[in-house]
Amino acid sequence: MSFRKRNIGLSSGLSHTSRANPPTQDPTVTLPESTPGVRPSPDDGRPTTSTGTPSLDSLLAGHAGLPLGKILLIEENETTDFAGTLLRYYAAEGVVQDHKVHVIGVGEQWGRNLPGLIGPADSALENPDRKAKEKMKIAWRYERLGGFVTGIAGSRVPAVIGDKGQASMEQSLVGKPPAFCHAFDLTKRLMHPSLSSMEFIPLMPARESPFSSVHKRLVASITSSPTTAIHRIVIPSLLNPAIYPPEASQPEHLLQFLHSLRALMNTYPNRVTSMMSLPLFLYSRSSGLVRWVEILSDGVIELCPFPHSADSNAAIALSGAATANEEPPQGILKIHRLPVLHERGGGSDRNIGEDWAFTVSRRKFDIKPFSLPPAEDDREAQQDNASGEVPRKTDLDF
Numbered sequence: 001m002s003f004r005k006r007n008i009g010l011s012s013g014l015s016h017t018s019r020a021n022p023p024t025q026d027p028t029v030t031l032p033e034s035t036p037g038v039r040p041s042p043d044d045g046r047p048t049t050s051t052g053t054p055s056l057d058s059l060l061a062g063h064a065g066l067p068l069g070k071i072l073l074i075e076e077n078e079t080t081d082f083a084g085t086l087l088r089y090y091a092a093e094g095v096v097q098d099h100k101v102h103v104i105g106v107g108e109q110w111g112r113n114l115p116g117l118i119g120p121a122d123s124a125l126e127n128p129d130r131k132a133k134e135k136m137k138i139a140w141r142y143e144r145l146g147g148f149v150t151g152i153a154g155s156r157v158p159a160v161i162g163d164k165g166q167a168s169m170e171q172s173l174v175g176k177p178p179a180f181c182h183a184f185d186l187t188k189r190l191m192h193p194s195l196s197s198m199e200f201i202p203l204m205p206a207r208e209s210p211f212s213s214v215h216k217r218l219v220a221s222i223t224s225s226p227t228t229a230i231h232r233i234v235i236p237s238l239l240n241p242a243i244y245p246p247e248a249s250q251p252e253h254l255l256q257f258l259h260s261l262r263a264l265m266n267t268y269p270n271r272v273t274s275m276m277s278l279p280l281f282l283y284s285r286s287s288g289l290v291r292w293v294e295i296l297s298d299g300v301i302e303l304c305p306f307p308h309s310a311d312s313n314a315a316i317a318l319s320g321a322a323t324a325n326e327e328p329p330q331g332i333l334k335i336h337r338l339p340v341l342h343e344r345g346g347g348s349d350r351n352i353g354e355d356w357a358f359t360v361s362r363r364k365f366d367i368k369p370f371s372l373p374p375a376e377d378d379r380e381a382q383q384d385n386a387s388g389e390v391p392r393k394t395d396l397d398f
Contacts, residue, residue, distance in 0.1 A: 053089050059351050060299065061351075066273050075280050096117060102199045117183075251289055300336040329358060331357065333356040
Protein backbone atom coordinates (compact mmCIF):
# COMPACT_ATOMS: atom_id res chain seq x y z
CA MET A 1 0.00 0.00 0.00
CA SER A 2 1.51 3.32 -1.07
CA PHE A 3 1.14 6.54 0.82
CA ARG A 4 1.51 10.12 -0.45
CA LYS A 5 1.05 13.48 1.14
CA ARG A 6 -2.17 15.31 0.56
CA ASN A 7 -2.84 18.99 -0.18
CA ILE A 8 0.04 19.22 -2.62
CA GLY A 9 -0.52 21.30 -5.71
CA LEU A 10 -0.18 19.77 -9.12
CA SER A 11 2.96 20.48 -11.10
CA SER A 12 2.81 23.02 -13.90
CA GLY A 13 3.95 20.46 -16.44
CA LEU A 14 6.77 22.65 -17.81
CA SER A 15 9.98 20.94 -18.66
CA HIS A 16 13.35 22.05 -17.37
CA THR A 17 14.43 23.07 -20.85
CA SER A 18 11.51 25.45 -21.24
CA ARG A 19 12.34 27.08 -17.90
CA ALA A 20 15.97 27.47 -18.81
CA ASN A 21 15.21 28.93 -22.25
CA PRO A 22 12.08 31.10 -22.01
CA PRO A 23 10.67 32.37 -25.32
CA THR A 24 12.15 35.72 -26.26
CA GLN A 25 10.03 38.48 -27.72
CA ASP A 26 10.87 40.23 -30.96
CA PRO A 27 12.45 43.60 -30.07
CA THR A 28 10.95 45.13 -33.22
CA VAL A 29 7.36 44.75 -32.04
CA THR A 30 7.30 47.92 -29.94
CA LEU A 31 9.12 51.20 -30.39
CA PRO A 32 9.96 53.74 -27.71
CA GLU A 33 7.89 56.90 -27.65
CA SER A 34 10.98 59.00 -28.32
CA THR A 35 11.55 57.53 -31.78
CA PRO A 36 11.93 60.53 -34.12
CA GLY A 37 9.42 60.83 -36.92
CA VAL A 38 7.10 58.11 -35.57
CA ARG A 39 3.82 58.54 -33.71
CA PRO A 40 0.77 56.34 -33.13
CA SER A 41 -2.03 56.45 -35.65
CA PRO A 42 -5.09 58.39 -34.45
CA ASP A 43 -7.27 55.65 -35.93
CA ASP A 44 -5.94 52.45 -34.31
CA GLY A 45 -2.65 53.38 -32.61
CA ARG A 46 -0.23 51.60 -34.94
CA PRO A 47 3.15 53.35 -35.45
CA THR A 48 3.02 55.80 -38.36
CA THR A 49 5.58 57.97 -40.11
CA SER A 50 5.16 60.95 -42.42
CA THR A 51 5.57 60.92 -46.20
CA GLY A 52 6.93 64.47 -46.12
CA THR A 53 3.68 65.80 -47.64
CA PRO A 54 0.99 66.77 -45.05
CA SER A 55 -1.89 66.59 -47.54
CA LEU A 56 -0.83 63.09 -48.61
CA ASP A 57 -0.59 62.01 -44.96
CA SER A 58 -4.21 63.04 -44.46
CA LEU A 59 -5.39 60.82 -47.31
CA LEU A 60 -3.87 57.56 -46.10
CA ALA A 61 -6.89 55.81 -44.57
CA GLY A 62 -7.16 58.13 -41.58
CA HIS A 63 -3.76 57.18 -40.17
CA ALA A 64 -2.40 60.74 -40.67
CA GLY A 65 0.70 59.22 -42.23
CA LEU A 66 2.10 56.03 -43.73
CA PRO A 67 1.88 53.08 -41.29
CA LEU A 68 5.13 51.24 -40.76
CA GLY A 69 5.45 48.00 -42.66
CA LYS A 70 3.50 49.32 -45.66
CA ILE A 71 4.34 49.93 -49.33
CA LEU A 72 2.93 52.94 -51.18
CA LEU A 73 2.90 52.92 -55.00
CA ILE A 74 2.68 56.22 -56.92
CA GLU A 75 1.67 55.83 -60.57
CA GLU A 76 1.96 58.56 -63.20
CA ASN A 77 0.51 58.32 -66.69
CA GLU A 78 2.43 61.19 -68.30
CA THR A 79 6.07 62.02 -68.98
CA THR A 80 6.11 64.49 -66.08
CA ASP A 81 7.88 63.77 -62.79
CA PHE A 82 5.33 64.73 -60.12
CA ALA A 83 5.69 61.25 -58.61
CA GLY A 84 9.42 61.84 -58.31
CA THR A 85 8.66 65.00 -56.33
CA LEU A 86 6.63 63.00 -53.80
CA LEU A 87 9.47 60.48 -53.50
CA ARG A 88 11.98 63.28 -52.88
CA TYR A 89 9.77 64.68 -50.13
CA TYR A 90 9.60 61.18 -48.63
CA ALA A 91 13.38 60.77 -48.74
CA ALA A 92 14.05 64.29 -47.42
CA GLU A 93 11.71 63.68 -44.49
CA GLY A 94 13.62 60.52 -43.67
CA VAL A 95 16.95 62.35 -43.78
CA VAL A 96 15.69 65.09 -41.45
CA GLN A 97 14.28 62.51 -39.01
CA ASP A 98 17.61 60.58 -39.03
CA HIS A 99 16.01 57.53 -40.64
CA LYS A 100 17.99 55.09 -42.75
CA VAL A 101 17.13 55.96 -46.37
CA HIS A 102 17.82 53.35 -49.08
CA VAL A 103 17.48 54.50 -52.69
CA ILE A 104 17.36 51.78 -55.35
CA GLY A 105 18.40 52.08 -58.97
CA VAL A 106 19.66 55.68 -59.09
CA GLY A 107 22.94 57.30 -58.16
CA GLU A 108 24.00 59.89 -55.62
CA GLN A 109 22.96 62.72 -57.95
CA TRP A 110 19.33 61.90 -57.13
CA GLY A 111 20.08 62.39 -53.44
CA ARG A 112 21.76 65.74 -54.06
CA ASN A 113 18.52 67.09 -55.55
CA LEU A 114 16.43 66.66 -52.40
CA PRO A 115 14.42 69.82 -51.56
CA GLY A 116 15.77 72.19 -48.93
CA LEU A 117 14.40 72.25 -45.41
CA ILE A 118 12.19 75.16 -44.33
CA GLY A 119 11.06 73.94 -40.92
CA PRO A 120 8.18 72.10 -39.26
CA ALA A 121 5.18 71.90 -41.55
CA ASP A 122 2.71 73.22 -38.99
CA SER A 123 4.65 76.44 -38.35
CA ALA A 124 6.08 77.00 -41.83
CA LEU A 125 2.86 76.56 -43.79
CA GLU A 126 0.41 78.10 -41.37
CA ASN A 127 -0.46 81.79 -41.74
CA PRO A 128 -1.67 83.21 -38.40
CA ASP A 129 -3.36 86.22 -40.02
CA ARG A 130 -5.31 84.05 -42.43
CA LYS A 131 -6.28 81.67 -39.65
CA ALA A 132 -7.58 84.55 -37.53
CA LYS A 133 -9.82 85.74 -40.37
CA GLU A 134 -11.28 82.27 -40.87
CA LYS A 135 -12.42 81.82 -37.26
CA MET A 136 -16.04 81.09 -36.67
CA LYS A 137 -17.89 84.19 -35.55
CA ILE A 138 -21.28 82.65 -34.85
CA ALA A 139 -20.15 79.62 -32.89
CA TRP A 140 -17.53 81.53 -30.92
CA ARG A 141 -17.78 79.17 -28.00
CA TYR A 142 -16.25 76.35 -30.08
CA GLU A 143 -12.92 78.17 -30.28
CA ARG A 144 -12.10 76.94 -26.78
CA LEU A 145 -12.60 73.34 -27.88
CA GLY A 146 -10.07 71.61 -30.04
CA GLY A 147 -6.47 70.69 -29.71
CA PHE A 148 -7.08 68.74 -32.89
CA VAL A 149 -7.52 69.78 -36.49
CA THR A 150 -9.39 67.83 -39.12
CA GLY A 151 -7.43 66.92 -42.19
CA ILE A 152 -8.65 66.04 -45.66
CA ALA A 153 -9.54 62.52 -44.66
CA GLY A 154 -11.20 63.55 -41.43
CA SER A 155 -8.39 62.17 -39.28
CA ARG A 156 -7.67 63.78 -35.96
CA VAL A 157 -4.16 65.16 -36.06
CA PRO A 158 -2.60 66.83 -33.03
CA ALA A 159 -2.38 70.57 -33.63
CA VAL A 160 1.03 71.90 -32.65
CA ILE A 161 1.41 75.64 -33.20
CA GLY A 162 5.00 76.71 -33.74
CA ASP A 163 6.71 79.99 -32.93
CA LYS A 164 6.25 82.86 -35.36
CA GLY A 165 9.23 83.31 -37.63
CA GLN A 166 11.25 80.56 -35.95
CA ALA A 167 11.06 77.29 -37.86
CA SER A 168 13.95 75.11 -36.74
CA MET A 169 14.42 71.41 -37.01
CA GLU A 170 15.17 70.96 -33.30
CA GLN A 171 12.53 72.31 -30.97
CA SER A 172 13.91 74.39 -28.11
CA LEU A 173 10.70 74.77 -26.15
CA VAL A 174 10.23 72.54 -23.12
CA GLY A 175 7.30 70.14 -23.39
CA LYS A 176 6.78 70.68 -27.11
CA PRO A 177 6.75 67.42 -29.09
CA PRO A 178 9.19 67.08 -32.00
CA ALA A 179 7.96 67.81 -35.49
CA PHE A 180 6.28 64.88 -37.23
CA CYS A 181 6.36 66.41 -40.73
CA HIS A 182 8.51 69.18 -42.23
CA ALA A 183 8.10 71.69 -45.05
CA PHE A 184 10.58 71.79 -47.93
CA ASP A 185 11.48 74.18 -50.72
CA LEU A 186 11.93 72.71 -54.19
CA THR A 187 14.13 75.60 -55.35
CA LYS A 188 16.73 74.85 -52.67
CA ARG A 189 18.88 71.83 -51.87
CA LEU A 190 18.88 69.93 -48.60
CA MET A 191 21.96 70.36 -46.43
CA HIS A 192 21.89 67.95 -43.49
CA PRO A 193 24.52 65.84 -41.66
CA SER A 194 22.51 62.66 -42.26
CA LEU A 195 22.51 63.23 -46.01
CA SER A 196 25.84 61.44 -46.31
CA SER A 197 24.39 58.33 -44.62
CA MET A 198 21.94 57.65 -47.44
CA GLU A 199 22.52 54.32 -49.13
CA PHE A 200 22.29 54.12 -52.92
CA ILE A 201 21.87 50.53 -54.10
CA PRO A 202 22.66 50.02 -57.80
CA LEU A 203 21.25 47.25 -59.97
CA MET A 204 24.02 44.76 -60.56
CA PRO A 205 23.88 42.48 -63.62
CA ALA A 206 23.28 38.90 -62.55
CA ARG A 207 22.41 35.62 -64.19
CA GLU A 208 19.40 34.97 -61.98
CA SER A 209 17.83 38.38 -61.30
CA PRO A 210 19.06 42.00 -61.23
CA PHE A 211 17.17 42.44 -57.93
CA SER A 212 19.01 39.69 -56.03
CA SER A 213 21.85 41.94 -54.93
CA VAL A 214 19.36 44.66 -53.91
CA HIS A 215 17.50 42.31 -51.58
CA LYS A 216 20.73 41.05 -49.99
CA ARG A 217 21.95 44.56 -49.24
CA LEU A 218 18.59 45.58 -47.76
CA VAL A 219 18.51 42.56 -45.46
CA ALA A 220 22.14 43.10 -44.38
CA SER A 221 21.55 46.78 -43.63
CA ILE A 222 18.36 46.23 -41.62
CA THR A 223 19.67 43.30 -39.58
CA SER A 224 22.91 45.11 -38.69
CA SER A 225 21.17 48.33 -37.60
CA PRO A 226 19.80 48.99 -34.08
CA THR A 227 16.34 47.71 -33.30
CA THR A 228 15.01 51.26 -32.96
CA ALA A 229 16.26 52.43 -36.38
CA ILE A 230 13.58 53.28 -38.98
CA HIS A 231 14.31 52.40 -42.61
CA ARG A 232 12.82 54.01 -45.72
CA ILE A 233 13.13 52.25 -49.07
CA VAL A 234 12.77 54.56 -52.08
CA ILE A 235 12.32 53.08 -55.57
CA PRO A 236 12.07 55.85 -58.21
CA SER A 237 10.74 55.10 -61.72
CA LEU A 238 10.35 51.35 -61.37
CA LEU A 239 11.11 49.48 -64.63
CA ASN A 240 12.17 52.67 -66.43
CA PRO A 241 14.37 51.51 -69.35
CA ALA A 242 16.79 54.36 -68.68
CA ILE A 243 17.52 52.89 -65.22
CA TYR A 244 16.60 49.20 -65.25
CA PRO A 245 17.97 46.51 -67.58
CA PRO A 246 15.56 44.76 -69.96
CA GLU A 247 15.41 41.55 -67.91
CA ALA A 248 14.12 43.50 -64.88
CA SER A 249 10.65 43.69 -66.44
CA GLN A 250 10.34 39.92 -66.57
CA PRO A 251 7.56 38.80 -64.20
CA GLU A 252 9.68 36.06 -62.63
CA HIS A 253 12.24 38.69 -61.58
CA LEU A 254 10.05 41.65 -60.65
CA LEU A 255 7.34 39.76 -58.77
CA GLN A 256 9.94 37.76 -56.87
CA PHE A 257 11.56 40.99 -55.72
CA LEU A 258 8.22 42.48 -54.66
CA HIS A 259 7.38 39.30 -52.73
CA SER A 260 10.74 39.54 -50.96
CA LEU A 261 10.02 43.21 -50.20
CA ARG A 262 6.69 42.27 -48.66
CA ALA A 263 8.42 39.56 -46.63
CA LEU A 264 10.81 42.22 -45.38
CA MET A 265 7.86 44.36 -44.30
CA ASN A 266 6.29 41.43 -42.47
CA THR A 267 9.54 40.51 -40.75
CA TYR A 268 10.13 44.06 -39.49
CA PRO A 269 6.61 45.53 -39.37
CA ASN A 270 7.57 48.44 -37.10
CA ARG A 271 10.83 49.45 -38.72
CA VAL A 272 10.48 49.59 -42.52
CA THR A 273 8.36 51.54 -45.02
CA SER A 274 8.66 51.93 -48.77
CA MET A 275 7.50 54.26 -51.53
CA MET A 276 7.98 53.61 -55.24
CA SER A 277 6.85 55.19 -58.49
CA LEU A 278 5.82 53.52 -61.73
CA PRO A 279 5.51 55.24 -65.16
CA LEU A 280 2.16 54.27 -66.67
CA PHE A 281 3.01 55.76 -70.05
CA LEU A 282 5.40 52.82 -70.44
CA TYR A 283 3.38 50.13 -68.66
CA SER A 284 -0.40 50.33 -68.81
CA ARG A 285 -2.62 49.54 -65.83
CA SER A 286 -4.47 47.01 -67.98
CA SER A 287 -1.39 44.79 -68.20
CA GLY A 288 -1.12 41.83 -65.87
CA LEU A 289 2.32 42.85 -64.61
CA VAL A 290 1.12 46.24 -63.35
CA ARG A 291 -1.92 44.62 -61.77
CA TRP A 292 0.30 42.30 -59.78
CA VAL A 293 2.47 45.23 -58.68
CA GLU A 294 -0.66 46.96 -57.40
CA ILE A 295 -1.81 43.83 -55.57
CA LEU A 296 1.54 43.50 -53.81
CA SER A 297 1.38 47.16 -52.71
CA ASP A 298 -0.60 48.38 -49.71
CA GLY A 299 -1.52 51.75 -51.23
CA VAL A 300 -1.91 52.73 -54.90
CA ILE A 301 -2.27 56.37 -56.01
CA GLU A 302 -2.37 57.54 -59.63
CA LEU A 303 -1.35 61.00 -60.82
CA CYS A 304 -3.04 62.27 -64.00
CA PRO A 305 -1.42 65.59 -65.01
CA PHE A 306 -3.32 67.99 -67.21
CA PRO A 307 -2.05 68.68 -70.75
CA HIS A 308 0.67 71.29 -70.80
CA SER A 309 -0.70 74.16 -72.89
CA ALA A 310 -1.56 77.76 -72.19
CA ASP A 311 -5.13 77.36 -73.46
CA SER A 312 -5.89 74.36 -71.26
CA ASN A 313 -4.43 76.00 -68.16
CA ALA A 314 -6.47 79.14 -68.75
CA ALA A 315 -9.62 77.08 -69.24
CA ILE A 316 -9.01 75.21 -66.00
CA ALA A 317 -8.42 78.45 -64.11
CA LEU A 318 -11.56 80.08 -65.50
CA SER A 319 -13.68 76.99 -64.90
CA GLY A 320 -13.62 77.55 -61.17
CA ALA A 321 -11.26 74.77 -60.21
CA ALA A 322 -9.10 77.42 -58.55
CA THR A 323 -10.06 80.69 -56.96
CA ALA A 324 -8.29 83.99 -57.43
CA ASN A 325 -6.09 83.35 -54.37
CA GLU A 326 -5.20 79.76 -55.28
CA GLU A 327 -3.02 78.29 -57.97
CA PRO A 328 -4.78 76.25 -60.67
CA PRO A 329 -4.47 72.49 -60.19
CA GLN A 330 -1.90 70.70 -62.26
CA GLY A 331 -3.63 67.34 -62.41
CA ILE A 332 -6.08 64.84 -61.00
CA LEU A 333 -5.17 62.43 -58.22
CA LYS A 334 -6.93 59.05 -58.16
CA ILE A 335 -6.87 56.74 -55.15
CA HIS A 336 -7.12 53.07 -56.11
CA ARG A 337 -6.06 51.48 -52.85
CA LEU A 338 -5.23 52.56 -49.30
CA PRO A 339 -3.22 50.84 -46.52
CA VAL A 340 -6.25 49.42 -44.70
CA LEU A 341 -6.16 46.21 -42.66
CA HIS A 342 -9.72 44.96 -42.74
CA GLU A 343 -8.89 41.97 -40.57
CA ARG A 344 -7.86 44.23 -37.69
CA GLY A 345 -10.50 46.82 -38.44
CA GLY A 346 -8.00 49.66 -38.83
CA GLY A 347 -8.21 52.45 -41.37
CA SER A 348 -10.92 53.80 -43.62
CA ASP A 349 -11.23 53.61 -47.39
CA ARG A 350 -13.82 56.36 -47.83
CA ASN A 351 -11.40 58.50 -49.88
CA ILE A 352 -11.32 55.91 -52.65
CA GLY A 353 -13.31 57.09 -55.66
CA GLU A 354 -13.36 60.74 -54.63
CA ASP A 355 -12.18 63.52 -56.96
CA TRP A 356 -8.86 65.03 -55.86
CA ALA A 357 -6.58 67.56 -57.52
CA PHE A 358 -2.92 68.25 -56.82
CA THR A 359 -0.89 71.43 -57.09
CA VAL A 360 2.90 71.59 -56.97
CA SER A 361 4.33 74.92 -55.89
CA ARG A 362 7.72 76.01 -54.66
CA ARG A 363 7.06 75.06 -51.06
CA LYS A 364 4.51 72.28 -51.06
CA PHE A 365 2.71 69.50 -52.85
CA ASP A 366 -0.92 70.22 -52.04
CA ILE A 367 -3.84 67.84 -52.53
CA LYS A 368 -7.39 69.23 -52.38
CA PRO A 369 -10.87 68.12 -53.42
CA PHE A 370 -11.57 68.87 -57.07
CA SER A 371 -14.97 70.20 -58.05
CA LEU A 372 -16.25 72.27 -60.95
CA PRO A 373 -18.79 75.08 -60.46
CA PRO A 374 -22.19 75.05 -62.19
CA ALA A 375 -21.98 75.70 -65.91
CA GLU A 376 -22.25 79.32 -66.91
CA ASP A 377 -25.26 80.53 -68.95
CA ASP A 378 -25.03 80.17 -72.67
CA ARG A 379 -24.27 83.50 -74.38
CA GLU A 380 -26.37 82.61 -77.42
CA ALA A 381 -29.34 81.89 -75.21
CA GLN A 382 -28.84 85.23 -73.46
CA GLN A 383 -28.82 87.05 -76.79
CA ASP A 384 -32.02 85.28 -77.87
CA ASN A 385 -33.74 86.22 -74.66
CA ALA A 386 -32.64 89.85 -75.08
CA SER A 387 -34.07 90.01 -78.59
CA GLY A 388 -37.39 88.52 -77.43
CA GLU A 389 -37.32 85.61 -79.87
CA VAL A 390 -38.97 82.41 -78.76
CA PRO A 391 -36.83 79.36 -79.40
CA ARG A 392 -38.27 76.96 -81.89
CA LYS A 393 -38.82 73.29 -81.25
CA THR A 394 -35.93 72.35 -83.51
CA ASP A 395 -33.59 74.65 -81.58
CA LEU A 396 -34.20 72.97 -78.25
CA ASP A 397 -31.45 70.58 -77.21
CA PHE A 398 -32.20 67.88 -74.73
